[in-house]
Amino acid sequence: MTQATDPRAPGSGTNTGRMKEDRLSKQDWLDAGLKLLGKTGPGGLRIDHVCKAMKVTKGSFYWHFRDRRDFLGSLFDHWRRRETTGLIRHVETTYDRAEQRIWHVVEFVTLGTYDVGTEVAMRQWGQSDPDVRAGLKQVDAERLGFFTRQFESCGFDTEPARLRAISVYSFTLSCGYMLTGETRDALRLRLRQSLDLLLARD
Template sequence: MSSNRLSVNDWTAAALEAIGRGGLAAVAVEPLAARLGATKGSFYWHFTNRDALIEAALQRWERDHTDAVIALVEAESDPLARLRLLVSTVIDSTRIPHADSIELAMLATAGHPHVAPVLARVTERRVSYTSALFEALGLPATEARQRGLMAVSAYLGHAQLAHAAPQVVPSTDADLHSYVDRMVQLLTAPLISPDPGEAGR
């Protein structure tokens, strides 16, 4: 690729790929320029410094992995269909090379001053959006929030397993379809009243 044709998107895509491979420490101007077949001058045409590239890359991650997913899900009219599409989309995304690595790298560097506000905003939006889907299914706000949190936690746990022990998660389309169906079934199960015998314990 000719360096004079590189765009901000080219640089942020390369930065995110680097984050997926080695965390924020892997975002270095000269290695990225070499990978893109560009010069440092091309980098400084778009960014004032490395921090500016990291901030732009994090904004792109937020758009691609949260904003775009929500927009896709919102195309469905039925709340249950939206929930299933959301679960299916995020679980399936863990099979994309580097996708789960980027997610886990963000969590691993949660205290970084650039990452912390973005991760907090993304997490809250994901939980709030998923909670709203449960509310649309008729659950009270408090219960909907709990299930939204459980759904996001299940996704992050799956992403960790897919990265660290891929052999334990569904690998075929059929197995993944069944797995998503079961997850949605569990997340939308009716509230279970406590056993009367347990209430006094």
């Protein structure tokens, strides 16, 4: 997925704090919020904490968001677009074969640049916020739907495809929680062998 151009690139004028605040986009705030969420958990998402992390005043925050609740809702939607909807769209338009699509997601989440810390924090947040919990159910359904479609494309009927989708989703996410001591090469081999077992036909 492509990254948005940084609107804070230095111009010809003096780079004052006021100019920095004026140039902050809504995405800047949301990207910063996700980074803070991954570091501190949901408890760190207070307006003053976010403003402090971005080194700006609250005036810039209220230019883009009505209040903290608006910010939190936008933050979850941004995370879902970036790490689920956008990722799925990218994979489905980039790779022709279902096996490649599945493997790309598995490898990206476990061995790539996927932000596991924010994923974990989102799950923690969902334990105390019913709106986030409902959103996470939709995210899981969207991700499982993606994997199910891929296994169906590999020739499996709907129910066997869904069972395989749950399996690959489970061992992909669990890598962010388990400390197995594996090297990257050993982890890649294990994941590849696990996927091959799920793709095998009797």
